[in-house]
Amino acid sequence: MQKLDTKTKILNAAEQLFAERGFADTSLRLITSQAEVNLASVNYHFGSKKELIQAVLARYLEVFVPSLEQTISSLNSQGDRYTQHQVFSCLIEPLLALNTFRHRGTTMFLQLLGRGYIESQGHLRWFITTHYGDIMVAFNDAVRQANPHLSKAEIFWRLHFTLGTVVFTMASSNALTDIAKSDFNQDVDIEDLIRRLIPFISAGVSAP
Amino acid sequence: MQKLDTKTKILNAAEQLFAERGFADTSLRLITSQAEVNLASVNYHFGSKKELIQAVLARYLEVFVPSLEQTISSLNSQGDRYTQHQVFSCLIEPLLALNTFRHRGTTMFLQLLGRGYIESQGHLRWFITTHYGDIMVAFNDAVRQANPHLSKAEIFWRLHFTLGTVVFTMASSNALTDIAKSDFNQDVDIEDLIRRLIPFISAGVSAP
DNA sequence: TTATATTTAAAACATCTGTTTAATAAAAAG
DNA sequence: CTTTTTATTAAACAGATGTTTTAAATATAA
Numbered sequence: 001m002q003k004l005d006t007k008t009k010i011l012n013a014a015e016q017l018f019a020e021r022g023f024a025d026t027s028l029r030l031i032t033s034q035a036e037v038n039l040a041s042v043n044y045h046f047g048s049k050k051e052l053i054q055a056v057l058a059r060y061l062e063v064f065v066p067s068l069e070q071t072i073s074s075l076n077s078q079g080d081r082y083t084q085h086q087v088f089s090c091l092i093e094p095l096l097a098l099n100t101f102r103h104r105g106t107t108m109f110l111q112l113l114g115r116g117y118i119e120s121q122g123h124l125r126w127f128i129t130t131h132y133g134d135i136m137v138a139f140n141d142a143v144r145q146a147n148p149h150l151s152k153a154e155i156f157w158r159l160h161f162t163l164g165t166v167v168f169t170m171a172s173s174n175a176l177t178d179i180a181k182s183d184f185n186q187d188v189d190i191e192d193l194i195r196r197l198i199p200f201i202s203a204g205v206s207a208p
Numbered sequence: 209m210q211k212l213d214t215k216t217k218i219l220n221a222a223e224q225l226f227a228e229r230g231f232a233d234t235s236l237r238l239i240t241s242q243a244e245v246n247l248a249s250v251n252y253h254f255g256s257k258k259e260l261i262q263a264v265l266a267r268y269l270e271v272f273v274p275s276l277e278q279t280i281s282s283l284n285s286q287g288d289r290y291t292q293h294q295v296f297s298c299l300i301e302p303l304l305a306l307n308t309f310r311h312r313g314t315t316m317f318l319q320l321l322g323r324g325y326i327e328s329q330g331h332l333r334w335f336i337t338t339h340y341g342d343i344m345v346a347f348n349d350a351v352r353q354a355n356p357h358l359s360k361a362e363i364f365w366r367l368h369f370t371l372g373t374v375v376f377t378m379a380s381s382n383a384l385t386d387i388a389k390s391d392f393n394q395d396v397d398i399e400d401l402i403r404r405l406i407p408f409i410s411a412g413v414s415a416p
Numbered sequence: 417t418t419a420t421a422t423t424t425a426a427a428a429c430a431t432c433t434g435t436t437t438a439a440t441a442a443a444a445a446g
Numbered sequence: 447c448t449t450t451t452t453a454t455t456a457a458a459c460a461g462a463t464g465t466t467t468t469a470a471a472t473a474t475a476a
Contacts, residue, residue, distance in 0.1 A: 022326075024232035025327075027433065029434095038454060041453080042435095044453075049433095049434065049435095114376065117383070118376070118379050125383065156391070157384075157388070158404075160377065160380075161377055164373045164377050165373045165412075166372075168368075168371065168373070169372050171326060172368070172372075176368055180361065180364065180365075183361075196365055200366060203412050204411050204412040205408070207407040207410070207412075208411075235464085236464065245424085247425090247464095248465085249424070250464090257463095257464065
């Protein structure tokens with residue numbers, strides 16, 4: 001067990017609380033008490049709560065985005081004909097890799113992403129699109145390549161439907177897997193959940 | 209223009225602000241100033257902010273749930289063989305009927321529902337399932353009836369995927385329609401959104 | 417009418433919010 | 447070592463929050 005510095009302790013506590021309770025319902029005092037650091041250290045190291053939120057998400061995006069860029073570009077290098085299922089499959093590896101990067105990292109990342117899209121009047125959405133707009137365009141292009149019959153607008157909507165499906169599922173994944181266990185005696189981990197999601201959203205995006 | 213009583217003025221202002229900004233980001237002072245009533249009247253008429261939130265949603269559920277119960281039971285009375293599309297149609301009519309009940313009622317209700325499922329640590333979720341659990345079971349039975357080839361577990365997962373798609377989309381519908389307007393010069397109202405959602409979730413549920 | 421209950425109103429309440437200050441401690445550089 | 451920068455701490459700040467109180471106003475009932 002290595003000794004963590006203050007900045008990291010804050011980030012670790014903040015990401016967990018943000019994912020669980022949302023940004024507005026998580027106070028800096030709750031974060032600092034869980035991180036066992038002084039209250040003022042948040043403003044010292046990050047400037048403001050808003051910048052802390054961005055830093056929490058940035059730590060995941062810095063791992064996830066390059067990983068996704070790689071799987072997308074390797075898909076493109078294999079030719080220009082691929083299915084929607086293959087495009088979404090590009091997401092699986094980078095997403096699951098977050099679980100080795102951090103405990104429950106995949107769930108955490110998707111929950112944070114969802115909260116960022118719903119809460120905070122769009123300032124987090126702005127942060128993501130301005131810092132990681134390239135991969136969003138590349139992914140969007142791949143989806144268009146796989147679905148030449150769909151317009152840009154239609155793809156925009158269906159990708160956001162997809163985001164909703166994934167984010168909501170992850171946000172309530174604990175409750176859902178508990179129900180599946182008690183009602184169907186089904187043991188479902190995060191990897192099963194993603195593999196169950198892919199056919200659903202692939203069919204949805206490629207719908208006529 | 210009839211003169212509204214304080215209770216109704218509060219509910220009208222609250223539902224609009226809750227749908228737009230979420231529960232945590234909407235203060236009682238913002239609600240009462242928009243409703244042009246005294247601050248203390250919220251606690252006088254509703255007891256607390258939490259109970260106000262429940263009252264806002266209950267006003268919609270009291271209209272929506274009986275309407276849905278009717279379409280579902282009329283579907284069942286027509287025989288025991290119906291398609292999944294028919295089951296979804298049972299949902300559409302009661303939803304759009306909320307638009308005659310109140311201006312932008314459909315959008316408002318679905319946004320509130322979405323926020324209720326994501327925010328507020330599940331106390332609103334509890335309120336809904338304990339007060340309106342019967343119709344949720346009836347709807348689930350109808351879906352099972354329409355999909356005899358799918359296992360209970362499969363239906364369980366895909367219905368929750370569907371719920372996530374709708375709820376997330378509605379919770380962020382303001383931001384999404386803004387983007388669609390600026391990026392594609394597309395004016396999208398709630399009815400358009402629902403019509404775009406149906407093919408997506410239908411294909412998802414019917415996925416191989 | 418008078419008497420009673422209900423509703424509104426302004427103010428204060430205690431608590432929580434993010435942020436800043438000023439003093440101290442620790443670390444790094446000279 | 448001394449000096450200088452960096453980091454931590456406790457305290458206070460100004461403002462917002464939900465809620466309660468107390469009194470006045472309004473409506474209802476006798």
